Amino acid sequence: MSEEKIESNNIEKSHEQHHASHTNGKLNLFKNFDYNKWYKFMFIIPLLFLLLSVFYIGLTYSRTGDFILKDVSLSGGTSITIHGDFDYAKLESELKTQYEDISFKKLSDISSGKQIAFIVESSAEPEPLKASIENILGTTLTTENSSTEFSGPALSSSFYKQLIFALLISFILMSIVIFILFRTFIPSMAVIFSAFADIVMPLAVINYFGIRLSTAGIAAFLMLIGYSVDTDILLTTRALKKKGGTLNHRIFGAFKTGIFMTSTALFAVLPAFFIVTGLPDSFRQIFLILALGLSADIINTWLTNASIIKWYCEKHDIK
Amino acid sequence: MKLTWKIWVLVFALAFAAMSVLNIPIMYNILLGILIISILATLSFVQEKSTRIFLLILTGVAILAIIFFTAQQGVVISSVTVDSTAFNEGLKKGMIITAINGNAIKSTEDYSSQISSLFPTANKTKLQVQTTTGNFIFLTNETPAISVSSISKTNLKTGLDLSGGARAMIRPVNLTLSSSEMADLISITSSRLNTFGISDVNVRSVSDLAGNNFVLIEVAGLTTDELKDLVGQQGKFEAKIGNETVFIGGEKDIASVCRTDATCAGIRECLPSSDGSYYCSFSFTIYLSPLAAERHALITNNLSVNSTDENGTLFAGGGKYLSERLNLIVDDKLVDTLLISEGLKGSSTTQISISGSGTGATKEDAYNAAKANMKKLQTILITGSLPYKLEIVKLDSASPVLGKEFTKNIIYLGLIVFAIVSTLLFIKYRKIKITLAVILTMFSEALITLGIAALIKWNLDAPSIAGIIAGMGTGVNDQIVIIDESISEEQENLKDKIKRAFFIIVGAFFTIIAAMLPLFWAGAGLLRGFALTTIIGVTVGILITRPAFGDIIKRIQE
Numbered sequence: 001m002s003e004e005k006i007e008s009n010n011i012e013k014s015h016e017q018h019h020a021s022h023t024n025g026k027l028n029l030f031k032n033f034d035y036n037k038w039y040k041f042m043f044i045i046p047l048l049f050l051l052l053s054v055f056y057i058g059l060t061y062s063r064t065g066d067f068i069l070k071d072v073s074l075s076g077g078t079s080i081t082i083h084g085d086f087d088y089a090k091l092e093s094e095l096k097t098q099y100e101d102i103s104f105k106k107l108s109d110i111s112s113g114k115q116i117a118f119i120v121e122s123s124a125e126p127e128p129l130k131a132s133i134e135n136i137l138g139t140t141l142t143t144e145n146s147s148t149e150f151s152g153p154a155l156s157s158s159f160y161k162q163l164i165f166a167l168l169i170s171f172i173l174m175s176i177v178i179f180i181l182f183r184t185f186i187p188s189m190a191v192i193f194s195a196f197a198d199i200v201m202p203l204a205v206i207n208y209f210g211i212r213l214s215t216a217g218i219a220a221f222l223m224l225i226g227y228s229v230d231t232d233i234l235l236t237t238r239a240l241k242k243k244g245g246t247l248n249h250r251i252f253g254a255f256k257t258g259i260f261m262t263s264t265a266l267f268a269v270l271p272a273f274f275i276v277t278g279l280p281d282s283f284r285q286i287f288l289i290l291a292l293g294l295s296a297d298i299i300n301t302w303l304t305n306a307s308i309i310k311w312y313c314e315k316h317d318i319k
Numbered sequence: 320m321k322l323t324w325k326i327w328v329l330v331f332a333l334a335f336a337a338m339s340v341l342n343i344p345i346m347y348n349i350l351l352g353i354l355i356i357s358i359l360a361t362l363s364f365v366q367e368k369s370t371r372i373f374l375l376i377l378t379g380v381a382i383l384a385i386i387f388f389t390a391q392q393g394v395v396i397s398s399v400t401v402d403s404t405a406f407n408e409g410l411k412k413g414m415i416i417t418a419i420n421g422n423a424i425k426s427t428e429d430y431s432s433q434i435s436s437l438f439p440t441a442n443k444t445k446l447q448v449q450t451t452t453g454n455f456i457f458l459t460n461e462t463p464a465i466s467v468s469s470i471s472k473t474n475l476k477t478g479l480d481l482s483g484g485a486r487a488m489i490r491p492v493n494l495t496l497s498s499s500e501m502a503d504l505i506s507i508t509s510s511r512l513n514t515f516g517i518s519d520v521n522v523r524s525v526s527d528l529a530g531n532n533f534v535l536i537e538v539a540g541l542t543t544d545e546l547k548d549l550v551g552q553q554g555k556f557e558a559k560i561g562n563e564t565v566f567i568g569g570e571k572d573i574a575s576v577c578r579t580d581a582t583c584a585g586i587r588e589c590l591p592s593s594d595g596s597y598y599c600s601f602s603f604t605i606y607l608s609p610l611a612a613e614r615h616a617l618i619t620n621n622l623s624v625n626s627t628d629e630n631g632t633l634f635a636g637g638g639k640y641l642s643e644r645l646n647l648i649v650d651d652k653l654v655d656t657l658l659i660s661e662g663l664k665g666s667s668t669t670q671i672s673i674s675g676s677g678t679g680a681t682k683e684d685a686y687n688a689a690k691a692n693m694k695k696l697q698t699i700l701i702t703g704s705l706p707y708k709l710e711i712v713k714l715d716s717a718s719p720v721l722g723k724e725f726t727k728n729i730i731y732l733g734l735i736v737f738a739i740v741s742t743l744l745f746i747k748y749r750k751i752k753i754t755l756a757v758i759l760t761m762f763s764e765a766l767i768t769l770g771i772a773a774l775i776k777w778n779l780d781a782p783s784i785a786g787i788i789a790g791m792g793t794g795v796n797d798q799i800v801i802i803d804e805s806i807s808e809e810q811e812n813l814k815d816k817i818k819r820a821f822f823i824i825v826g827a828f829f830t831i832i833a834a835m836l837p838l839f840w841a842g843a844g845l846l847r848g849f850a851l852t853t854i855i856g857v858t859v860g861i862l863i864t865r866p867a868f869g870d871i872i873k874r875i876q877e
Contacts, residue, residue, distance in 0.1 A: 083721050109728075117721060126543065126714065143483070143542050147717040150543070155488070155712040159842045162528040166837035173833035181826045216782050219838055219846045223789060223853065226834030230796050233826040241819065257803040261796040264743050268736045268792055276732040280480055280725050280781035286849070290789065 035248055035310075043307035046299045050197050053204035060207045068203065071212035074160040076153030077123035080130060081107075084145045086137050088118045094136045099124060103212070109278040116278040121212075126150045163218040170222045171195070174229065182236060190308035191232040194300040198228040201300075202292035216282035220289035227265075227290065228297040231258035232305050239309045240318065247313050255302055262301075266294050329867035330356055332859070333763055336770025342474045393417040393451070394430050394467040403464035403579045408457045410448065410465060418449035430467050438462040464579055474773040478780025478848065481726045483719025484539040485546045488525070488843070491707040496532060504534055507702055508550050512538060514698045515549060527843040533712065535843070537778075543716045548695060551711045555704035556696075557648045558671075560618050560659070565645065566611035569703020574606040574669070576700050584697075586689050587674075589682050597685035601693040602674035605700060612667040620665035634658075647673065649699065673700070729784055736788065737761065740795055748802065756871045757798050760864045764794050767859045768852060783848035790856020793831060797824045797860065798868055805872050813876060817869050828861045 061067050072079045088106070095102050105119040122129055126148055130141055139145075151159075175192045182188045199221055206213065238254040239247065272279060272287040279287075313319070334352040341348065393415045399406045416424050419433045437444060443458040479486050489508075496504060501524050512520045521537040536550055556568030566572035577583035584603030592598050607615065622641040627633050634640060641659040648654065655675045675696055677688030740761065745754040768787050772779055779787075797820075804820035805813060831853065838850035 152712040162841040166841035226831030283781040
């Protein structure tokens with residue numbers, strides 16, 4: 001009974017007791033909960049989330065003609081980052097009247113409350129946009145007080161296509177590795193399905209909040225494919241290959257290890273949003289997507305994947 | 320705790336990583352390596368706790384001492400203007416200046432104060448530049464055309480987004496280049512940047528999944544406008560009399576170009592224009608090849624000598640000039656038009672004065688504009704033109720000030736993440752040894768990844784650092800799997816448990832490699848750093864730190 005050890009440092013307990021009768025705090029939740037009865041229904045919750053996500057991404061597609069909202073690095077245009085003490089409210093309102101497709105991002109340091117940078121993005125060429133900003137702020141943009149990024153429209157759309165292609169290849173390669181690892185169809189498919197949901201759910205959330213993805217953002221999705229299957233591999237290995245203990249014990253043991261893994265990772269990425277926020281945009285996007293993906297992974301692994309593997313084991317008499 | 324060979328591997332890897340990251344003289348580097356290895360080894364043999372802690376503190380102090388006392392003193396030459404006195408005397412990029420005229424140079428401030436006390440001067444003075452590679456003594460009356468920067472304490476290089484600089488991606492319009500043509504484009508682009516006197520130039524060819532080839536240029540200290548002007552233009556220079564070309568840019572027609580010598584190149588005069596702005600003119604001398612001089616003689620021979628211009632006005636000062644002018648054309652745009660004095664008719668002159676101008680709102684602006692135009696013209700006269708037009712498909716610049724702020728914040732964030740993960744591990748396992756083992760492993764993975772990055776001279780940009788952190792994250796996941804398997808109470812032996820843990824870890828390793836691999840090619844490799852550091856991180860994990868961690872946990876459990 002591996003799973004009790006960690007929790008039981010200060011609680012006396014007998015090892016031979018049935019798991020449902022433990023008085024341990026965490027296990028209490030499961031005391032009156034019959035996993036054997038409910039696991040098939042637990043599958044429905046993430047499925048609903050997934051359908052909702054797919055629907056929302058479809059909605060984005062029908063509105064914008066694409067599955068994601070692209071920033072200038074993927075759609076072509078200019079992004080100018082200005083830092084220094086300027087009247088950004090004025091800049092924002094005046095630029096809005098001059099350019100149709102313009103968007104703004106603020107970057108401030110949360111601990112000091114100090115604004116670090118102001119980012120202006122538009123499909124315009126860099127020269128006119130820079131001139132407009134200089135005009136409004138009444139200052140010259142130098143290499144010291146500003147950063148500029150310009151991507152030609154042809155290049156960015158080519159980058160976008162390539163990154164989506166890379167995402168596809170990445171997913172296929174991951175699937176191949178999973179099939180080689182487990183060599184059984186349903187458990188492998190369960191992992192792959194869970195990884196798919198790990199990508200779709202964060203994407204829907206990002207679309208919902210109107211966040212425009214950059215090249216680094218798509219790269220983060222590739223990483224998510226590799227990163228999020230950790231817990232699924234853990235679950236599947238423990239359920240299928242571990243000797244001793246009942247299936248429920250093994251799943252629950254994997255859950256305790258896996259949830260600690262995921263929550264540690266989540267706690268590790270959260271400071272980027274609450275403690276040290278003055279970070280490059282590429283960095284922030286990577287962390288944001290990892291955070292959303294890890295959150296989605298919790299339900300996808302422990303509800304979707306666990307339900308499928310449990311059903312599979314019951315059916316194949318793996319106890 | 321006895322050292323197994325797996326732990327030895329980790330110890331050696333750590334030592335090498337520290338040696339690779341720190342930019343210190345080789346002797347100290349070797350010493351540092353030996354120190355780390357021996358102290359970690361002693362640490363594991365000594366059983367007494369207080370002695371171990373004492374040794375650990377000693378290691379830390381020794382490492383810090385090495386870092387502080389051995390950081391090289393002096394300044395490093397970041398660029399030398401080609402053909403300048405300093406260049407001809409043999410000063411090269413990368414040399415370390417330790418003293419000037421016997422005065423020690425410890426910082427860039429020392430260097431500037433020394434140089435500004437000596438120059439500008441009317442008479443040629445003796446300048447003795449002491450470098451780690453030798454002494455250079457020369458007589459000069461001009462400020463050495465070199466720029467210097469302080470020596471970095473580490474061998475780590477940060478990417479454009481963190482160190483500041485400009486980046487451009489160019490490709491020829493409607494043309495696919497063969498690999499040899501690509502090499503030509505790279506060499507012309509590099510030499511244009513070199514003749515312009517720019518430090519830290521990185522020009523390379525990149526290709527993407529769609530089969531497109533680009534030239535990627537990364538430089539420090541240039542604005543996007545300057546970079547665009549330098550590398551985005553075809554640089555076709557033509558000097559024409561009527562419809563006939565006398566000479567073009569490049570070494571075939573132009574033997575040499577006067578650039579830094581004030582007697583034959585410089586800003587000639589600055590005058591206010593009628594609209595209140597300023598206008599500065601420059602001129603510099605070029606020397607034609609015999610072939611081009613011959614052509615000049617042939618063409619001018621057919622021209623008539625006039626004392627009035629096209630409108631019938633007498634030339635100022637009663638001079639006499641040829642009937643056609645010499646037109647200087649850059650990329651099909653007329654830059655300047657020069658009168659040819661009668662004495663040059665039919666002569667195979669080799670020395671020609673090229674002139675042009677710059678305008679600006681203030682005198683200073685106009686001066687700088689003229690200077691920049693002169694430099695640009697000189698550059699394309701030296702390097703010649705490309706046989707095709709170029710387009711700039713990507714043009715970025717990053718502020719070094721903002722980059723510094725970002726770097727500082729990323730380091731803070733790294734420390735906070737470290738602290739959070741350690742705290743969570745301690746809360747969960749309540750065992751100081753296990754927590755320390757995980758922290759050591761996390762730190763090792765980060766250090767070894769950085770060591771490899773320093774070794775292969777990888778520029779660490781923000782996504783690369785995100786990759787290192789994510790790699791550490793998967794590392795922590797793996798260690799949690801190992802710990803949980805090893806402390807489980809199953810009736811199996813520890814070896815089998817660790818073996819199963821490794822099945823999970825190897826599986827996770829291959830999935831992350833598979834997932835990140837496509838990033839090497841997509842998007843012209845601009846995100847390669849992210850994939851690379853992640854892959855290095857997880858590979859270091861699976862080959863070096865994880866096996867050692869497995870052994871450490873076995874020892875702790877036994």
